[in-house]
Amino acid sequence: MEKKTVGLFFGGLSNEADISVISAKNIIKAFDYSKYNLVLVYWHKNNKFYVLEDAEEAGHPSEEQEITMGDFSRLFDVALPITHGKYGEDGALQGLFEIQKVPYCGCRVLSSSLCMDKAVFKTFLIGHGISQVPFDFMDLRGRKKSDVDQWVEKIKGSFELPVYIKPSNSGSSVGITKVTDFNELKKAVREAARHDDKILAEQGLVNPREIEVAVLGNDELIISEPGELFLGGAFYDFDEKYKKNRTRVAIPADLEAGARDEIKSTTEKVYHLCDCKGFARVDYLLCDGRIYLNEINTLPGFTDISMFPMLMKRSGISYKNLISRILKLAL
Known part of the structure:
Protein backbone atom coordinates (compact mmCIF):
# COMPACT_ATOMS: atom_id res chain seq x y z
CA MET A 1 0.00 0.00 0.00
CA GLU A 2 1.31 3.44 -0.96
CA LYS A 3 2.43 5.60 1.94
CA LYS A 4 0.37 8.68 2.70
CA THR A 5 2.07 12.05 2.56
CA VAL A 6 1.76 14.38 5.52
CA GLY A 7 1.97 18.15 5.23
CA LEU A 8 3.52 19.49 8.44
CA PHE A 9 2.45 23.12 8.86
CA PHE A 10 4.54 25.37 11.08
CA GLY A 11 5.44 29.02 11.53
CA GLY A 12 2.40 31.25 11.10
CA LEU A 13 1.39 34.85 11.71
CA SER A 14 1.16 34.82 15.50
CA ASN A 15 3.58 35.86 18.22
CA GLU A 16 4.21 32.13 18.79
CA ALA A 17 5.68 31.39 15.37
CA ASP A 18 9.16 30.69 16.78
CA ILE A 19 7.74 28.15 19.24
CA SER A 20 5.93 26.50 16.32
CA VAL A 21 9.25 26.07 14.50
CA ILE A 22 10.77 24.39 17.58
CA SER A 23 7.78 22.02 17.81
CA ALA A 24 8.10 21.21 14.10
CA LYS A 25 11.80 20.37 14.41
CA ASN A 26 11.01 17.90 17.18
CA ILE A 27 8.29 16.25 15.09
CA ILE A 28 10.62 16.01 12.08
CA LYS A 29 13.21 14.29 14.27
CA ALA A 30 10.74 11.77 15.71
CA PHE A 31 8.61 11.23 12.59
CA ASP A 32 7.97 7.64 11.46
CA TYR A 33 9.21 7.78 7.87
CA SER A 34 8.52 4.06 7.43
CA LYS A 35 4.76 4.81 7.60
CA TYR A 36 4.46 8.26 6.02
CA ASN A 37 6.15 10.68 3.68
CA LEU A 38 6.64 14.20 5.03
CA VAL A 39 6.33 17.59 3.34
CA LEU A 40 7.41 20.66 5.32
CA VAL A 41 5.04 23.60 4.82
CA TYR A 42 6.30 26.85 6.31
CA TRP A 43 3.80 29.66 6.87
CA HIS A 44 5.81 32.87 6.65
CA LYS A 45 4.99 36.17 8.39
CA ASN A 46 4.26 37.54 4.90
CA ASN A 47 1.20 35.21 4.86
CA LYS A 48 2.59 33.00 2.12
CA PHE A 49 3.20 29.24 2.27
CA TYR A 50 6.50 27.62 1.26
CA VAL A 51 7.63 24.01 0.92
CA LEU A 52 11.03 23.67 2.58
CA GLU A 53 13.69 21.01 2.27
CA ASP A 54 14.78 21.63 5.85
CA ALA A 55 13.21 23.42 8.81
CA GLU A 56 16.40 25.47 9.15
CA GLU A 57 15.25 27.37 6.05
CA ALA A 58 12.36 28.84 8.06
CA THR A 68 -0.75 28.33 -2.85
CA MET A 69 -3.73 26.86 -1.03
CA GLY A 70 -4.73 25.19 -4.26
CA ASP A 71 -1.55 23.12 -4.10
CA PHE A 72 -2.41 21.57 -0.73
CA SER A 73 -4.34 18.53 -1.98
CA ARG A 74 -1.74 17.91 -4.69
CA LEU A 75 1.21 17.93 -2.30
CA PHE A 76 -0.11 15.92 0.65
CA ASP A 77 -2.93 13.65 1.78
CA VAL A 78 -3.31 14.91 5.34
CA ALA A 79 -2.27 18.12 7.13
CA LEU A 80 -0.65 18.20 10.55
CA PRO A 81 -0.78 21.79 11.83
CA ILE A 82 1.56 22.68 14.65
CA THR A 83 0.89 26.41 14.23
CA HIS A 84 0.44 27.77 17.74
CA GLY A 85 -1.54 30.92 18.42
CA LYS A 86 -3.68 33.32 16.43
CA TYR A 87 -4.72 32.22 12.91
CA GLY A 88 -2.97 28.86 13.24
CA GLU A 89 -4.86 27.58 16.27
CA ASP A 90 -8.11 29.54 16.25
CA GLY A 91 -9.85 27.90 13.30
CA ALA A 92 -8.52 30.17 10.53
CA LEU A 93 -5.98 27.69 9.10
CA GLN A 94 -8.39 24.84 9.82
CA GLY A 95 -10.94 26.65 7.63
CA LEU A 96 -8.45 26.71 4.76
CA PHE A 97 -8.07 22.93 5.04
CA GLU A 98 -11.86 22.55 5.01
CA ILE A 99 -12.17 24.71 1.87
CA GLN A 100 -9.49 22.66 0.12
CA LYS A 101 -11.10 19.42 1.35
CA VAL A 102 -7.84 18.28 2.92
CA PRO A 103 -8.13 15.97 5.96
CA TYR A 104 -6.29 17.44 8.94
CA CYS A 105 -5.28 16.59 12.48
CA GLY A 106 -6.73 18.14 15.59
CA CYS A 107 -9.77 20.20 16.42
CA ARG A 108 -12.20 21.43 13.79
CA VAL A 109 -12.96 25.09 13.04
CA LEU A 110 -15.65 25.53 15.70
CA SER A 111 -13.80 23.95 18.62
CA SER A 112 -10.53 25.66 17.64
CA SER A 113 -12.25 29.06 17.67
CA LEU A 114 -14.19 28.38 20.86
CA CYS A 115 -11.20 27.21 22.89
CA MET A 116 -8.90 29.96 21.60
CA ASP A 117 -11.16 32.82 22.71
CA LYS A 118 -10.90 32.64 26.51
CA ALA A 119 -13.84 34.99 27.10
CA VAL A 120 -16.23 33.04 24.86
CA PHE A 121 -14.93 29.68 26.14
CA LYS A 122 -15.44 30.60 29.78
CA THR A 123 -18.88 32.11 29.12
CA PHE A 124 -19.93 28.96 27.27
CA LEU A 125 -18.89 26.70 30.14
CA ILE A 126 -20.80 28.68 32.78
CA GLY A 127 -24.02 27.06 31.62
CA HIS A 128 -22.57 23.58 32.11
CA GLY A 129 -21.62 24.01 35.75
CA ILE A 130 -17.87 23.81 35.19
CA SER A 131 -15.91 25.32 38.09
CA GLN A 132 -13.84 28.34 36.99
CA VAL A 133 -12.30 31.35 38.70
CA PRO A 134 -14.41 34.54 38.56
CA PHE A 135 -13.76 36.53 35.36
CA ASP A 136 -14.90 39.50 33.31
CA PHE A 137 -14.01 40.79 29.87
CA MET A 138 -14.29 43.77 27.60
CA ASP A 139 -14.17 44.12 23.81
CA LEU A 140 -12.22 47.30 23.10
CA ARG A 141 -13.46 47.69 19.53
CA GLY A 142 -15.55 50.84 19.22
CA ARG A 143 -15.00 51.74 22.88
CA LYS A 144 -14.05 55.17 24.19
CA LYS A 145 -11.34 55.74 26.77
CA SER A 146 -14.06 56.49 29.34
CA ASP A 147 -15.56 53.03 28.71
CA VAL A 148 -12.21 51.38 29.43
CA ASP A 149 -11.76 53.51 32.56
CA GLN A 150 -15.22 52.48 33.74
CA TRP A 151 -14.39 48.79 33.20
CA VAL A 152 -11.12 49.17 35.09
CA GLU A 153 -13.03 50.67 38.02
CA LYS A 154 -15.47 47.75 37.87
CA ILE A 155 -12.57 45.30 38.12
CA LYS A 156 -11.18 47.18 41.11
CA GLY A 157 -14.55 46.95 42.85
CA SER A 158 -15.36 43.31 42.17
CA PHE A 159 -11.99 41.51 42.25
CA GLU A 160 -9.37 41.00 44.92
CA LEU A 161 -5.64 41.12 44.28
CA PRO A 162 -3.99 39.46 42.52
CA VAL A 163 -5.84 39.85 39.22
CA TYR A 164 -4.64 38.47 35.90
CA ILE A 165 -5.19 40.63 32.81
CA LYS A 166 -4.97 38.67 29.56
CA PRO A 167 -5.56 39.03 25.84
CA SER A 168 -8.61 36.88 25.17
CA ASN A 169 -7.01 35.38 22.04
CA SER A 170 -3.36 34.53 22.62
CA GLY A 171 -1.31 31.59 23.77
CA SER A 172 1.99 30.74 25.47
CA SER A 173 1.06 33.29 28.16
CA VAL A 174 1.96 36.17 25.82
CA GLY A 175 0.59 39.54 26.92
CA ILE A 176 -0.49 38.40 30.39
CA THR A 177 0.13 40.54 33.47
CA LYS A 178 -0.23 39.48 37.09
CA VAL A 179 -1.57 42.62 38.77
CA THR A 180 -0.69 42.95 42.46
CA ASP A 181 -1.43 46.70 42.70
CA PHE A 182 -4.63 48.16 41.26
CA ASN A 183 -2.64 51.20 40.11
CA GLU A 184 -1.06 48.85 37.54
CA LEU A 185 -4.38 47.79 35.99
CA LYS A 186 -4.43 50.31 33.14
CA LYS A 187 -0.87 49.45 32.17
CA ALA A 188 -1.81 45.74 32.17
CA VAL A 189 -4.82 46.45 29.94
CA ARG A 190 -2.59 48.34 27.49
CA GLU A 191 -0.16 45.40 27.39
CA ALA A 192 -2.97 42.89 26.71
CA ALA A 193 -4.45 45.21 24.06
CA ARG A 194 -1.20 44.98 22.10
CA HIS A 195 -2.12 41.36 21.38
CA ASP A 196 -5.93 41.34 21.10
CA ASP A 197 -8.98 43.61 21.00
CA LYS A 198 -10.71 41.63 23.72
CA ILE A 199 -9.32 41.82 27.26
CA LEU A 200 -9.98 39.29 30.01
CA ALA A 201 -9.72 39.82 33.76
CA GLU A 202 -9.44 36.76 36.00
CA GLN A 203 -9.44 36.46 39.74
CA GLY A 204 -6.00 35.29 40.82
CA LEU A 205 -5.56 32.54 43.37
CA VAL A 206 -3.00 32.43 46.15
CA ASN A 207 -0.28 29.85 45.38
CA PRO A 208 -2.45 27.62 43.16
CA ARG A 209 -1.19 24.29 41.90
CA GLU A 210 -1.05 24.08 38.08
CA ILE A 211 -2.34 20.76 36.77
CA GLU A 212 -2.38 19.63 33.13
CA VAL A 213 -3.96 16.66 31.37
CA ALA A 214 -3.32 15.34 27.85
CA VAL A 215 -6.16 13.95 25.72
CA LEU A 216 -5.92 11.85 22.57
CA GLY A 217 -8.91 10.73 20.52
CA ASN A 218 -12.11 11.68 18.72
CA ASP A 219 -14.95 9.76 20.37
CA GLU A 220 -13.04 7.16 22.40
CA LEU A 221 -10.46 9.03 24.47
CA ILE A 222 -7.12 8.32 26.06
CA ILE A 223 -6.84 10.70 29.02
CA SER A 224 -3.46 10.89 30.68
CA GLU A 225 -2.82 10.98 34.38
CA PRO A 226 -2.65 14.62 35.51
CA GLY A 227 0.78 16.23 35.66
CA GLU A 228 1.85 19.22 37.74
CA LEU A 229 4.00 22.25 36.98
CA PHE A 230 6.20 23.68 39.72
CA LEU A 231 6.93 27.26 38.79
CA GLY A 232 10.27 28.96 39.17
CA GLY A 233 8.82 32.45 38.71
CA ALA A 234 5.77 34.41 39.82
CA PHE A 235 3.63 32.71 37.19
CA TYR A 236 3.97 30.58 34.09
CA ASP A 237 4.63 33.35 31.56
CA PHE A 238 6.39 33.15 28.19
CA ASP A 239 9.88 33.53 29.66
CA GLU A 240 9.26 30.84 32.27
CA LYS A 241 8.01 28.45 29.58
CA TYR A 242 10.65 28.91 26.94
CA LYS A 243 13.65 30.94 28.18
CA LYS A 244 14.46 30.56 31.86
CA ASN A 245 13.78 26.82 32.01
CA ARG A 246 13.21 26.87 35.78
CA THR A 247 9.87 25.06 35.78
CA ARG A 248 9.84 21.49 37.09
CA VAL A 249 7.17 18.92 36.31
CA ALA A 250 5.78 15.94 38.21
CA ILE A 251 4.05 13.18 36.26
CA PRO A 252 1.79 11.95 37.71
CA ALA A 253 0.82 14.80 40.00
CA ASP A 254 0.56 14.02 43.71
CA LEU A 255 -3.24 14.13 44.01
CA GLU A 256 -5.82 12.42 46.15
CA ALA A 257 -7.88 9.86 44.26
CA GLY A 258 -11.02 12.02 44.43
CA ALA A 259 -9.29 15.05 42.93
CA ARG A 260 -7.66 12.96 40.21
CA ASP A 261 -11.00 11.37 39.27
CA GLU A 262 -12.74 14.75 39.21
CA ILE A 263 -10.07 16.23 36.95
CA LYS A 264 -10.22 13.30 34.53
CA SER A 265 -14.04 13.21 34.39
CA THR A 266 -14.19 16.99 33.88
CA THR A 267 -11.59 16.66 31.13
CA GLU A 268 -13.71 14.11 29.28
CA LYS A 269 -16.82 16.26 29.72
CA VAL A 270 -15.34 19.54 28.46
CA TYR A 271 -13.46 17.87 25.58
CA HIS A 272 -16.74 16.53 24.22
CA LEU A 273 -18.73 19.67 25.12
CA CYS A 274 -16.35 21.76 23.05
CA ASP A 275 -16.42 19.16 20.25
CA CYS A 276 -12.65 18.68 20.37
CA LYS A 277 -11.07 16.15 18.03
CA GLY A 278 -7.67 14.51 17.69
CA PHE A 279 -5.70 15.84 20.63
CA ALA A 280 -5.63 18.66 23.19
CA ARG A 281 -4.28 19.61 26.59
CA VAL A 282 -6.65 20.62 29.37
CA ASP A 283 -5.31 22.86 32.15
CA TYR A 284 -6.52 23.31 35.73
CA LEU A 285 -5.79 25.32 38.85
CA LEU A 286 -6.04 23.68 42.26
CA CYS A 287 -6.40 25.86 45.37
CA ASP A 288 -7.80 25.26 48.87
CA GLY A 289 -9.19 21.89 47.86
CA ARG A 290 -11.11 23.30 44.86
CA ILE A 291 -10.46 22.47 41.22
CA TYR A 292 -10.86 25.21 38.61
CA LEU A 293 -10.78 24.62 34.86
CA ASN A 294 -8.38 27.09 33.26
CA GLU A 295 -8.34 26.38 29.52
CA ILE A 296 -8.20 23.88 26.67
CA ASN A 297 -5.16 24.14 24.43
CA THR A 298 -6.16 22.66 21.05
CA LEU A 299 -2.63 22.71 19.59
CA PRO A 300 -0.30 22.04 22.52
CA GLY A 301 3.43 22.41 22.09
CA PHE A 302 5.75 19.63 20.97
CA THR A 303 8.99 21.17 22.20
CA ASP A 304 11.48 19.36 24.45
CA ILE A 305 9.79 20.83 27.54
CA SER A 306 6.16 20.51 26.41
CA MET A 307 3.79 18.75 28.79
CA PHE A 308 1.57 17.09 26.18
CA PRO A 309 4.13 14.57 24.82
CA MET A 310 5.53 14.03 28.33
CA LEU A 311 2.07 13.19 29.70
CA MET A 312 1.38 10.82 26.82
CA LYS A 313 4.74 9.14 27.27
CA ARG A 314 3.71 8.39 30.87
CA SER A 315 0.56 6.78 29.38
CA GLY A 316 2.80 4.41 27.41
CA ILE A 317 2.75 6.29 24.10
CA SER A 318 6.18 7.28 22.77
CA TYR A 319 6.76 10.55 20.92
CA LYS A 320 7.00 8.74 17.56
CA ASN A 321 3.92 6.62 18.23
CA LEU A 322 2.03 9.70 19.42
CA ILE A 323 2.53 11.48 16.11
CA SER A 324 1.37 8.41 14.18
CA ARG A 325 -1.72 8.08 16.37
CA ILE A 326 -2.60 11.75 15.86
CA LEU A 327 -2.31 11.24 12.09
CA LYS A 328 -4.67 8.26 12.23
CA LEU A 329 -7.26 10.45 13.97
CA ALA A 330 -7.27 13.03 11.15
CA LEU A 331 -10.68 13.87 9.73
Whole structure:
Protein backbone atom coordinates (compact mmCIF):
# COMPACT_ATOMS: atom_id res chain seq x y z
CA MET A 1 0.00 0.00 0.00
CA GLU A 2 1.31 3.44 -0.96
CA LYS A 3 2.43 5.60 1.94
CA LYS A 4 0.37 8.68 2.70
CA THR A 5 2.07 12.05 2.56
CA VAL A 6 1.76 14.38 5.52
CA GLY A 7 1.97 18.15 5.23
CA LEU A 8 3.52 19.49 8.44
CA PHE A 9 2.45 23.12 8.86
CA PHE A 10 4.54 25.37 11.08
CA GLY A 11 5.44 29.02 11.53
CA GLY A 12 2.40 31.25 11.10
CA LEU A 13 1.39 34.85 11.71
CA SER A 14 1.16 34.82 15.50
CA ASN A 15 3.58 35.86 18.22
CA GLU A 16 4.21 32.13 18.79
CA ALA A 17 5.68 31.39 15.37
CA ASP A 18 9.16 30.69 16.78
CA ILE A 19 7.74 28.15 19.24
CA SER A 20 5.93 26.50 16.32
CA VAL A 21 9.25 26.07 14.50
CA ILE A 22 10.77 24.39 17.58
CA SER A 23 7.78 22.02 17.81
CA ALA A 24 8.10 21.21 14.10
CA LYS A 25 11.80 20.37 14.41
CA ASN A 26 11.01 17.90 17.18
CA ILE A 27 8.29 16.25 15.09
CA ILE A 28 10.62 16.01 12.08
CA LYS A 29 13.21 14.29 14.27
CA ALA A 30 10.74 11.77 15.71
CA PHE A 31 8.61 11.23 12.59
CA ASP A 32 7.97 7.64 11.46
CA TYR A 33 9.21 7.78 7.87
CA SER A 34 8.52 4.06 7.43
CA LYS A 35 4.76 4.81 7.60
CA TYR A 36 4.46 8.26 6.02
CA ASN A 37 6.15 10.68 3.68
CA LEU A 38 6.64 14.20 5.03
CA VAL A 39 6.33 17.59 3.34
CA LEU A 40 7.41 20.66 5.32
CA VAL A 41 5.04 23.60 4.82
CA TYR A 42 6.30 26.85 6.31
CA TRP A 43 3.80 29.66 6.87
CA HIS A 44 5.81 32.87 6.65
CA LYS A 45 4.99 36.17 8.39
CA ASN A 46 4.26 37.54 4.90
CA ASN A 47 1.20 35.21 4.86
CA LYS A 48 2.59 33.00 2.12
CA PHE A 49 3.20 29.24 2.27
CA TYR A 50 6.50 27.62 1.26
CA VAL A 51 7.63 24.01 0.92
CA LEU A 52 11.03 23.67 2.58
CA GLU A 53 13.69 21.01 2.27
CA ASP A 54 14.78 21.63 5.85
CA ALA A 55 13.21 23.42 8.81
CA GLU A 56 16.40 25.47 9.15
CA GLU A 57 15.25 27.37 6.05
CA ALA A 58 12.36 28.84 8.06
CA GLY A 59 12.40 32.63 7.96
CA HIS A 60 14.19 32.99 4.63
CA PRO A 61 12.53 30.77 1.98
CA SER A 62 13.01 31.43 -1.72
CA GLU A 63 10.29 32.44 -4.21
CA GLU A 64 10.67 29.11 -5.99
CA GLN A 65 9.47 27.33 -2.84
CA GLU A 66 6.19 29.25 -2.63
CA ILE A 67 2.91 27.32 -2.93
CA THR A 68 -0.75 28.33 -2.85
CA MET A 69 -3.73 26.86 -1.03
CA GLY A 70 -4.73 25.19 -4.26
CA ASP A 71 -1.55 23.12 -4.10
CA PHE A 72 -2.41 21.57 -0.73
CA SER A 73 -4.34 18.53 -1.98
CA ARG A 74 -1.74 17.91 -4.69
CA LEU A 75 1.21 17.93 -2.30
CA PHE A 76 -0.11 15.92 0.65
CA ASP A 77 -2.93 13.65 1.78
CA VAL A 78 -3.31 14.91 5.34
CA ALA A 79 -2.27 18.12 7.13
CA LEU A 80 -0.65 18.20 10.55
CA PRO A 81 -0.78 21.79 11.83
CA ILE A 82 1.56 22.68 14.65
CA THR A 83 0.89 26.41 14.23
CA HIS A 84 0.44 27.77 17.74
CA GLY A 85 -1.54 30.92 18.42
CA LYS A 86 -3.68 33.32 16.43
CA TYR A 87 -4.72 32.22 12.91
CA GLY A 88 -2.97 28.86 13.24
CA GLU A 89 -4.86 27.58 16.27
CA ASP A 90 -8.11 29.54 16.25
CA GLY A 91 -9.85 27.90 13.30
CA ALA A 92 -8.52 30.17 10.53
CA LEU A 93 -5.98 27.69 9.10
CA GLN A 94 -8.39 24.84 9.82
CA GLY A 95 -10.94 26.65 7.63
CA LEU A 96 -8.45 26.71 4.76
CA PHE A 97 -8.07 22.93 5.04
CA GLU A 98 -11.86 22.55 5.01
CA ILE A 99 -12.17 24.71 1.87
CA GLN A 100 -9.49 22.66 0.12
CA LYS A 101 -11.10 19.42 1.35
CA VAL A 102 -7.84 18.28 2.92
CA PRO A 103 -8.13 15.97 5.96
CA TYR A 104 -6.29 17.44 8.94
CA CYS A 105 -5.28 16.59 12.48
CA GLY A 106 -6.73 18.14 15.59
CA CYS A 107 -9.77 20.20 16.42
CA ARG A 108 -12.20 21.43 13.79
CA VAL A 109 -12.96 25.09 13.04
CA LEU A 110 -15.65 25.53 15.70
CA SER A 111 -13.80 23.95 18.62
CA SER A 112 -10.53 25.66 17.64
CA SER A 113 -12.25 29.06 17.67
CA LEU A 114 -14.19 28.38 20.86
CA CYS A 115 -11.20 27.21 22.89
CA MET A 116 -8.90 29.96 21.60
CA ASP A 117 -11.16 32.82 22.71
CA LYS A 118 -10.90 32.64 26.51
CA ALA A 119 -13.84 34.99 27.10
CA VAL A 120 -16.23 33.04 24.86
CA PHE A 121 -14.93 29.68 26.14
CA LYS A 122 -15.44 30.60 29.78
CA THR A 123 -18.88 32.11 29.12
CA PHE A 124 -19.93 28.96 27.27
CA LEU A 125 -18.89 26.70 30.14
CA ILE A 126 -20.80 28.68 32.78
CA GLY A 127 -24.02 27.06 31.62
CA HIS A 128 -22.57 23.58 32.11
CA GLY A 129 -21.62 24.01 35.75
CA ILE A 130 -17.87 23.81 35.19
CA SER A 131 -15.91 25.32 38.09
CA GLN A 132 -13.84 28.34 36.99
CA VAL A 133 -12.30 31.35 38.70
CA PRO A 134 -14.41 34.54 38.56
CA PHE A 135 -13.76 36.53 35.36
CA ASP A 136 -14.90 39.50 33.31
CA PHE A 137 -14.01 40.79 29.87
CA MET A 138 -14.29 43.77 27.60
CA ASP A 139 -14.17 44.12 23.81
CA LEU A 140 -12.22 47.30 23.10
CA ARG A 141 -13.46 47.69 19.53
CA GLY A 142 -15.55 50.84 19.22
CA ARG A 143 -15.00 51.74 22.88
CA LYS A 144 -14.05 55.17 24.19
CA LYS A 145 -11.34 55.74 26.77
CA SER A 146 -14.06 56.49 29.34
CA ASP A 147 -15.56 53.03 28.71
CA VAL A 148 -12.21 51.38 29.43
CA ASP A 149 -11.76 53.51 32.56
CA GLN A 150 -15.22 52.48 33.74
CA TRP A 151 -14.39 48.79 33.20
CA VAL A 152 -11.12 49.17 35.09
CA GLU A 153 -13.03 50.67 38.02
CA LYS A 154 -15.47 47.75 37.87
CA ILE A 155 -12.57 45.30 38.12
CA LYS A 156 -11.18 47.18 41.11
CA GLY A 157 -14.55 46.95 42.85
CA SER A 158 -15.36 43.31 42.17
CA PHE A 159 -11.99 41.51 42.25
CA GLU A 160 -9.37 41.00 44.92
CA LEU A 161 -5.64 41.12 44.28
CA PRO A 162 -3.99 39.46 42.52
CA VAL A 163 -5.84 39.85 39.22
CA TYR A 164 -4.64 38.47 35.90
CA ILE A 165 -5.19 40.63 32.81
CA LYS A 166 -4.97 38.67 29.56
CA PRO A 167 -5.56 39.03 25.84
CA SER A 168 -8.61 36.88 25.17
CA ASN A 169 -7.01 35.38 22.04
CA SER A 170 -3.36 34.53 22.62
CA GLY A 171 -1.31 31.59 23.77
CA SER A 172 1.99 30.74 25.47
CA SER A 173 1.06 33.29 28.16
CA VAL A 174 1.96 36.17 25.82
CA GLY A 175 0.59 39.54 26.92
CA ILE A 176 -0.49 38.40 30.39
CA THR A 177 0.13 40.54 33.47
CA LYS A 178 -0.23 39.48 37.09
CA VAL A 179 -1.57 42.62 38.77
CA THR A 180 -0.69 42.95 42.46
CA ASP A 181 -1.43 46.70 42.70
CA PHE A 182 -4.63 48.16 41.26
CA ASN A 183 -2.64 51.20 40.11
CA GLU A 184 -1.06 48.85 37.54
CA LEU A 185 -4.38 47.79 35.99
CA LYS A 186 -4.43 50.31 33.14
CA LYS A 187 -0.87 49.45 32.17
CA ALA A 188 -1.81 45.74 32.17
CA VAL A 189 -4.82 46.45 29.94
CA ARG A 190 -2.59 48.34 27.49
CA GLU A 191 -0.16 45.40 27.39
CA ALA A 192 -2.97 42.89 26.71
CA ALA A 193 -4.45 45.21 24.06
CA ARG A 194 -1.20 44.98 22.10
CA HIS A 195 -2.12 41.36 21.38
CA ASP A 196 -5.93 41.34 21.10
CA ASP A 197 -8.98 43.61 21.00
CA LYS A 198 -10.71 41.63 23.72
CA ILE A 199 -9.32 41.82 27.26
CA LEU A 200 -9.98 39.29 30.01
CA ALA A 201 -9.72 39.82 33.76
CA GLU A 202 -9.44 36.76 36.00
CA GLN A 203 -9.44 36.46 39.74
CA GLY A 204 -6.00 35.29 40.82
CA LEU A 205 -5.56 32.54 43.37
CA VAL A 206 -3.00 32.43 46.15
CA ASN A 207 -0.28 29.85 45.38
CA PRO A 208 -2.45 27.62 43.16
CA ARG A 209 -1.19 24.29 41.90
CA GLU A 210 -1.05 24.08 38.08
CA ILE A 211 -2.34 20.76 36.77
CA GLU A 212 -2.38 19.63 33.13
CA VAL A 213 -3.96 16.66 31.37
CA ALA A 214 -3.32 15.34 27.85
CA VAL A 215 -6.16 13.95 25.72
CA LEU A 216 -5.92 11.85 22.57
CA GLY A 217 -8.91 10.73 20.52
CA ASN A 218 -12.11 11.68 18.72
CA ASP A 219 -14.95 9.76 20.37
CA GLU A 220 -13.04 7.16 22.40
CA LEU A 221 -10.46 9.03 24.47
CA ILE A 222 -7.12 8.32 26.06
CA ILE A 223 -6.84 10.70 29.02
CA SER A 224 -3.46 10.89 30.68
CA GLU A 225 -2.82 10.98 34.38
CA PRO A 226 -2.65 14.62 35.51
CA GLY A 227 0.78 16.23 35.66
CA GLU A 228 1.85 19.22 37.74
CA LEU A 229 4.00 22.25 36.98
CA PHE A 230 6.20 23.68 39.72
CA LEU A 231 6.93 27.26 38.79
CA GLY A 232 10.27 28.96 39.17
CA GLY A 233 8.82 32.45 38.71
CA ALA A 234 5.77 34.41 39.82
CA PHE A 235 3.63 32.71 37.19
CA TYR A 236 3.97 30.58 34.09
CA ASP A 237 4.63 33.35 31.56
CA PHE A 238 6.39 33.15 28.19
CA ASP A 239 9.88 33.53 29.66
CA GLU A 240 9.26 30.84 32.27
CA LYS A 241 8.01 28.45 29.58
CA TYR A 242 10.65 28.91 26.94
CA LYS A 243 13.65 30.94 28.18
CA LYS A 244 14.46 30.56 31.86
CA ASN A 245 13.78 26.82 32.01
CA ARG A 246 13.21 26.87 35.78
CA THR A 247 9.87 25.06 35.78
CA ARG A 248 9.84 21.49 37.09
CA VAL A 249 7.17 18.92 36.31
CA ALA A 250 5.78 15.94 38.21
CA ILE A 251 4.05 13.18 36.26
CA PRO A 252 1.79 11.95 37.71
CA ALA A 253 0.82 14.80 40.00
CA ASP A 254 0.56 14.02 43.71
CA LEU A 255 -3.24 14.13 44.01
CA GLU A 256 -5.82 12.42 46.15
CA ALA A 257 -7.88 9.86 44.26
CA GLY A 258 -11.02 12.02 44.43
CA ALA A 259 -9.29 15.05 42.93
CA ARG A 260 -7.66 12.96 40.21
CA ASP A 261 -11.00 11.37 39.27
CA GLU A 262 -12.74 14.75 39.21
CA ILE A 263 -10.07 16.23 36.95
CA LYS A 264 -10.22 13.30 34.53
CA SER A 265 -14.04 13.21 34.39
CA THR A 266 -14.19 16.99 33.88
CA THR A 267 -11.59 16.66 31.13
CA GLU A 268 -13.71 14.11 29.28
CA LYS A 269 -16.82 16.26 29.72
CA VAL A 270 -15.34 19.54 28.46
CA TYR A 271 -13.46 17.87 25.58
CA HIS A 272 -16.74 16.53 24.22
CA LEU A 273 -18.73 19.67 25.12
CA CYS A 274 -16.35 21.76 23.05
CA ASP A 275 -16.42 19.16 20.25
CA CYS A 276 -12.65 18.68 20.37
CA LYS A 277 -11.07 16.15 18.03
CA GLY A 278 -7.67 14.51 17.69
CA PHE A 279 -5.70 15.84 20.63
CA ALA A 280 -5.63 18.66 23.19
CA ARG A 281 -4.28 19.61 26.59
CA VAL A 282 -6.65 20.62 29.37
CA ASP A 283 -5.31 22.86 32.15
CA TYR A 284 -6.52 23.31 35.73
CA LEU A 285 -5.79 25.32 38.85
CA LEU A 286 -6.04 23.68 42.26
CA CYS A 287 -6.40 25.86 45.37
CA ASP A 288 -7.80 25.26 48.87
CA GLY A 289 -9.19 21.89 47.86
CA ARG A 290 -11.11 23.30 44.86
CA ILE A 291 -10.46 22.47 41.22
CA TYR A 292 -10.86 25.21 38.61
CA LEU A 293 -10.78 24.62 34.86
CA ASN A 294 -8.38 27.09 33.26
CA GLU A 295 -8.34 26.38 29.52
CA ILE A 296 -8.20 23.88 26.67
CA ASN A 297 -5.16 24.14 24.43
CA THR A 298 -6.16 22.66 21.05
CA LEU A 299 -2.63 22.71 19.59
CA PRO A 300 -0.30 22.04 22.52
CA GLY A 301 3.43 22.41 22.09
CA PHE A 302 5.75 19.63 20.97
CA THR A 303 8.99 21.17 22.20
CA ASP A 304 11.48 19.36 24.45
CA ILE A 305 9.79 20.83 27.54
CA SER A 306 6.16 20.51 26.41
CA MET A 307 3.79 18.75 28.79
CA PHE A 308 1.57 17.09 26.18
CA PRO A 309 4.13 14.57 24.82
CA MET A 310 5.53 14.03 28.33
CA LEU A 311 2.07 13.19 29.70
CA MET A 312 1.38 10.82 26.82
CA LYS A 313 4.74 9.14 27.27
CA ARG A 314 3.71 8.39 30.87
CA SER A 315 0.56 6.78 29.38
CA GLY A 316 2.80 4.41 27.41
CA ILE A 317 2.75 6.29 24.10
CA SER A 318 6.18 7.28 22.77
CA TYR A 319 6.76 10.55 20.92
CA LYS A 320 7.00 8.74 17.56
CA ASN A 321 3.92 6.62 18.23
CA LEU A 322 2.03 9.70 19.42
CA ILE A 323 2.53 11.48 16.11
CA SER A 324 1.37 8.41 14.18
CA ARG A 325 -1.72 8.08 16.37
CA ILE A 326 -2.60 11.75 15.86
CA LEU A 327 -2.31 11.24 12.09
CA LYS A 328 -4.67 8.26 12.23
CA LEU A 329 -7.26 10.45 13.97
CA ALA A 330 -7.27 13.03 11.15
CA LEU A 331 -10.68 13.87 9.73
